[in-house]
Every structure is written in structure tokens, then in C-alpha cells.
Amino acid sequence: MKWIVNNKKDVKAHTPLLSKKNLCEVKTFHESFEQYKKTPLVKLDGLANFLGLSNIFVKDESFRFGLNSFKVLGASYAIGKHLAQKLDKDISELPFSLLKSEKVKSDLGDLTFVATTDGNHGRGVAWMAKQLGYKCIVYMPKGSTQNRLNNIAEFGADVSITDWNYDDAVRFTAKQASKNGWEVIQDTAWEGYTEIPKWIMKGYSTLAQEAIEQLHGTVPTHVFLQAGVGAFASVIASVFVSTFEKNPPKIIIVEPEKADCFYRSCKAGKIEAVTGEMNTIMAGLACGEPNPMGWDILKYCADVFVSVPDWVTARGMRVLGNPLKGDNRIISGESGAVTAGLLSISSKDKYKDLRETLKLDKNSNVLLISTEGNTDPKVYRNITWDGDYQSLI
Ligand SMILES: Cc1ncc(COP(=O)(O)O)c(C=O)c1O
Structure with missing residues (x-):
């Protein structure tokens, strides 16, 4: 130590x-x-x-x-802020009941959230995506356990364990997102990615x-x-x-x-x-x-x-x-x-x-x-x- x-x-x-x-x-x-x-x-x-x-x-x-x-606290607030920004609204105008309404969904259209996780962050993103009715893709680092994968899949996300460590999996996620037009909900920042x-x-x-x-x-x-x-x-x-x-x-x-x-x-x-x-x-x-x-x-x-x-x-x-x-x-x-x-x-x-x-x-x-x-x-x-x-x- x-x-x-x-x-x-x-x-x-x-x-x-x-x-x-x-x-x-x-x-x-x-x-x-x-x-x-x-x-x-x-x-x-x-x-x-x-x-x-x-x-x-x-x-x-x-x-x-x-x-x-605790991780869902971050994922839910970031997704809330992100969607508020897309709708050109303040988050104070978007309590959870409204955020998950059909009206908001039809205004925003289909969205896919993507994240890298060792378990808990991805579970929070998948949970929030399910609550709001959007798609979710989650990548996990090499060595992640099947139980942790199942905890995320439970919320309908498409989850897979990659061959990389956490930091390389984050880079892969960002690349996939830019190729496919997905929304990256990541709990770490890099140059040009700080708001979420x-x-x-x-x-x-x-x-x-x-x-x-x-x-x-x-x-x-x-x-x-x-x-x-x-x-x-x-x-x-x-x-x-x-x-x-x-x-x-x-x-x-x-x-x-x-x-x-x-x-x-x-x-x-x-x-x-x-x-x-x-x-x-x-x-x-x-x-x-x-x-x-x-x-x-x-x-x-x-x-x-x-x-x-x-x-x-x-x-x-x-x-x-x-x-x-x-x-x-x-x-x-x-x-x-x-x-x-x-x-x-x-x-x-x-x-x-x-x-x-x-x-x-x-x-x-x-x-x-x-x-x-x-x-x-x-x-x-x-x-x-x-x-x-x-x-x-
Ligand atoms: C249970 C738990 N505690 C603490 C942390 C650390 O959070 P951070 O990566 O922001 O340091 C994590 C991150 O996933 C976590 O899952």
C-alpha cells in the first residue's frame, strides 16, 4: 500500500x-x-x-x-440535459414524466445511446434508455463478468464484452458512435467531448x-x-x-x-x-x-x-x-x-x-x-x- x-x-x-x-x-x-x-x-x-x-x-x-x-444519477441527468438541449428547453421544464412522454419521443424521433462500462454506468444508461423508450448499446472491457453483462441486458440493451481495456473500449465506442450517428453517454471526458x-x-x-x-x-x-x-x-x-x-x-x-x-x-x-x-x-x-x-x-x-x-x-x-x-x-x-x-x-x-x-x-x-x-x-x-x-x- x-x-x-x-x-x-x-x-x-x-x-x-x-x-x-x-x-x-x-x-x-x-x-x-x-x-x-x-x-x-x-x-x-x-x-x-x-x-x-x-x-x-x-x-x-x-x-x-x-x-x-449510484451511477444512474449521472446517466439520467446527462441524458435529461442532452434531450433538453435537443428540444431547446431548460431541464427544469422537463421533469421525468414529461421526458418519457409520447410527445417528447415523437419530437426527438429514434435515438440510440451508447456507452462503455465496467458495469454500473452502462446499467444506468440502459435503464434510462428503457424508461424513455430509446435504443441502447453498451460495450464492456475485456474481463467483464457475465453477471454484470446480464444486469445491463436486463434493460433491453445490446451489450457485448470487447477485447480491450476500459480506456481503449471508450475510444472504440466514440468511433462507432460517430460512424452510426449514436449519442455517446460517457462518464469520462476527452478533447472535444466534455459537455456530457x-x-x-x-x-x-x-x-x-x-x-x-x-x-x-x-x-x-x-x-x-x-x-x-x-x-x-x-x-x-x-x-x-x-x-x-x-x-x-x-x-x-x-x-x-x-x-x-x-x-x-x-x-x-x-x-x-x-x-x-x-x-x-x-x-x-x-x-x-x-x-x-x-x-x-x-x-x-x-x-x-x-x-x-x-x-x-x-x-x-x-x-x-x-x-x-x-x-x-x-x-x-x-x-x-x-x-x-x-x-x-x-x-x-x-x-x-x-x-x-x-x-x-x-x-x-x-x-x-x-x-x-x-x-x-x-x-x-x-x-x-x-x-x-x-x-x-
Ligand atoms: C461502484 C463504483 N464506484 C465508484 C466508481 C468510480 O467512479 P469514477 O469512474 O467516476 O471514478 C465506479 C465507476 O464505474 C463504480 O462503478
């Missing part, structure tokens, strides 16, 4: 991704869905006491829209807004965020740093060591990619190229970048799934539990340096986000029952 303190941190240099009006617009859009319900913010007092911390809160995104992960990824990032802000309300005035001192391309971590960091601007929480970014592009970028002082196969059980975090908009935020807002081996998230899944007396159980998947795994070892003598670097102590109010539930039951069982995570990659 490795970590690096971000010497370039400068929250004043950071421009918040969303204004107060923007935040409100995103949340109002999500609230217009009949499936909308705040996901639980679970307080783990037993674990906080065990680790010598004041409070631990875990936002449990396995309950999001019945889809087992920015809307996806903004869409995730709903969960941060909910968490702040559910904290009922408790000010978080530490927010731990897992990163793949960093769209999720950066927008959540941006919302927390700008909401608590007088006393911003420490932002700790956690990545699999096989795909630790933010850790490397912090070290290099500029964007650094990881290439080739990224063999990690944290499928949602197996991305080698930082989203440039994400890097622009995290380079100013993050305190520490941590690069961890797979056993850390395997431990997190077991810790959350087997709570201490009085704590609620949280079902968290491989990409959801890594921050809990890291926190859970921080009281061990062996990780004293890490605890000191993160400044974790009896006054710490820690927020974690379990970004997915049990998204692949076979993998979840292998890890939590058999302690087997090596054979999965």
Missing part, C-alpha cells in the same frame, strides 16, 4: 463545479422520478468506537433506484446533497472517496469543499494499485495514465486515464491519494457485511467497500503512519460512500465466503 500527500492542495484555487442554483436543479430533476428516494446514511457507532473515531457515516448507494449503485461527462458528474451531486442533509449539522472532518476515472470523487469533493468552505473536510482518494492513475498524477504533478491490463477485483475503479475535469478538481481539493491492493476492499466488504454489535449491516461490492477497508485497518499499529498522515483521531467525523451493493453475487460470495479474490482476476 502506498500513499502520497498532495502538496499542491489549495481549495481557494478550486472553482466549484456546481453553483447553488445548479445543485438545486440537479436534485429537483432526480426528485421528479417516481423511483426517487434518498439512500440511507448509516451511522456505525460500534465501528467508530472500535477504531477510536468520533463518528462514521456510510452512504449506502445500493438502494439507488433499485439499481445497486460534466453533466454526468453534476448528476452525482444529488448523493452529496442528500448526505449533507442527513448529517443534520454534523460537520465531516474526513471524506473518503474511491476513484476510477475520478468523475465521482471530484464532484463529491467539490460539493463538500464548497459547502463547508470555512472548514473543509479532508478529502482522501482511494484507488486500486493496478489502476492508480490519480496517485501517479499527484506524484508527477500532471496527468499520468496507467496502461495495459488492470487486473483488479475493483472493476468499477479499473480505469487508467484520469478524467481531466476530475484531475483539475482533485489536484486542488484532495489531501491524500492512496493506492491499495485488492485485499483492502475484500476486507471492507467483510467489515461492512459483518458489523459490530448495534451497527447495521451494509452490503457493499468490490468498488464500494474499498474506503471502508482502508479505514478499518487504520487503527492497527502497522498502519500508524497512515493514521497520522490522515489525521484520524477521536474527533474525526468520517464519511464513506458505499457506491455499489452486491452487483455480482458470484464474485461477492467468492470474496466474502471463500476469501478468494485472486482467482477472480
Whole structure:
């Protein structure tokens, strides 16, 4: 395990991704869905006491829209914004009921959405396409599991597993889309493609807004965020740093060591990619190229970048799934539990340096986000029952 303190941190240099009006617009859009319900913010007092911390809160995104992960927040808002733009309307005029109406459909004609995914983002795009009655094509990177493919196919999308890693599959998707006139709904940005990824990032802000309300005035001192391309971590960091601007929480970014592009970028002082196969059980975090908009935020807002081996998230899944007396159980998947795994070892003598670097102590109010539930039951069982995570990659 490795970590690096971000010497370039400068929250004043950071421009918040969303204004107060923007935040409100995103949340109002999500609230217009009949499936909308705040996901639980679970307080783990037993674990906080065990680790010598004041409070631990875990936002449990396995309950999001019945889809087992937060990702649909981004896909739905970006598709909503995209369609609003096509109709020359403001998204505030297009609540979900209207967006899925026959009138909107006949105004827009046939559309096909396309995305690359390791599972959760594509599921969100496929779900939204089905709700609105459009076609959806999804490409998955090499090594994606059949269960994750099935989770997407369930919503009528045409899904296939490619021979490439995530970043190359994204490039393939963009090429196919331009050849066939499809709408790319991708959660990472590249030169000339920034609008939709920015809307996806903004869409995730709903969960941060909910968490702040559910904290009922408790000010978080530490927010731990897992990163793949960093769209999720950066927008959540941006919302927390700008909401608590007088006393911003420490932002700790956690990545699999096989795909630790933010850790490397912090070290290099500029964007650094990881290439080739990224063999990690944290499928949602197996991305080698930082989203440039994400890097622009995290380079100013993050305190520490941590690069961890797979056993850390395997431990997190077991810790959350087997709570201490009085704590609620949280079902968290491989990409959801890594921050809990890291926190859970921080009281061990062996990780004293890490605890000191993160400044974790009896006054710490820690927020974690379990970004997915049990998204692949076979993998979840292998890890939590058999302690087997090596054979999965
Ligand atoms: C469950 C889960 N958590 C976290 C992430 C990371 O999000 P990002 O790629 O924006 O860093 C993903 C990405 O797919 C995910 O599926």
C-alpha cells in the first residue's frame, strides 16, 4: 500500500463545479422520478468506537433506484440535459414524466445511446434508455463478468464484452458512435467531448446533497472517496469543499494499485495514465486515464491519494457485511467497500503512519460512500465466503 500527500492542495484555487442554483436543479430533476428516494446514511457507532473515531457515516448507494449503485444519477441527468438541449428547453421544464412522454419521443424521433462500462454506468444508461423508450448499446472491457453483462441486458440493451481495456473500449465506442450517428453517454471526458461527462458528474451531486442533509449539522472532518476515472470523487469533493468552505473536510482518494492513475498524477504533478491490463477485483475503479475535469478538481481539493491492493476492499466488504454489535449491516461490492477497508485497518499499529498522515483521531467525523451493493453475487460470495479474490482476476 502506498500513499502520497498532495502538496499542491489549495481549495481557494478550486472553482466549484456546481453553483447553488445548479445543485438545486440537479436534485429537483432526480426528485421528479417516481423511483426517487434518498439512500440511507448509516451511522456505525460500534465501528467508530472500535477504531477510536468520533463518528462514521456510510452512504449506502445500493438502494439507488433499485439499481445497486449510484451511477444512474449521472446517466439520467446527462441524458435529461442532452434531450433538453435537443428540444431547446431548460431541464427544469422537463421533469421525468414529461421526458418519457409520447410527445417528447415523437419530437426527438429514434435515438440510440451508447456507452462503455465496467458495469454500473452502462446499467444506468440502459435503464434510462428503457424508461424513455430509446435504443441502447453498451460495450464492456475485456474481463467483464457475465453477471454484470446480464444486469445491463436486463434493460433491453445490446451489450457485448470487447477485447480491450476500459480506456481503449471508450475510444472504440466514440468511433462507432460517430460512424452510426449514436449519442455517446460517457462518464469520462476527452478533447472535444466534455459537455456530457460534466453533466454526468453534476448528476452525482444529488448523493452529496442528500448526505449533507442527513448529517443534520454534523460537520465531516474526513471524506473518503474511491476513484476510477475520478468523475465521482471530484464532484463529491467539490460539493463538500464548497459547502463547508470555512472548514473543509479532508478529502482522501482511494484507488486500486493496478489502476492508480490519480496517485501517479499527484506524484508527477500532471496527468499520468496507467496502461495495459488492470487486473483488479475493483472493476468499477479499473480505469487508467484520469478524467481531466476530475484531475483539475482533485489536484486542488484532495489531501491524500492512496493506492491499495485488492485485499483492502475484500476486507471492507467483510467489515461492512459483518458489523459490530448495534451497527447495521451494509452490503457493499468490490468498488464500494474499498474506503471502508482502508479505514478499518487504520487503527492497527502497522498502519500508524497512515493514521497520522490522515489525521484520524477521536474527533474525526468520517464519511464513506458505499457506491455499489452486491452487483455480482458470484464474485461477492467468492470474496466474502471463500476469501478468494485472486482467482477472480
Ligand atoms: C461502484 C463504483 N464506484 C465508484 C466508481 C468510480 O467512479 P469514477 O469512474 O467516476 O471514478 C465506479 C465507476 O464505474 C463504480 O462503478
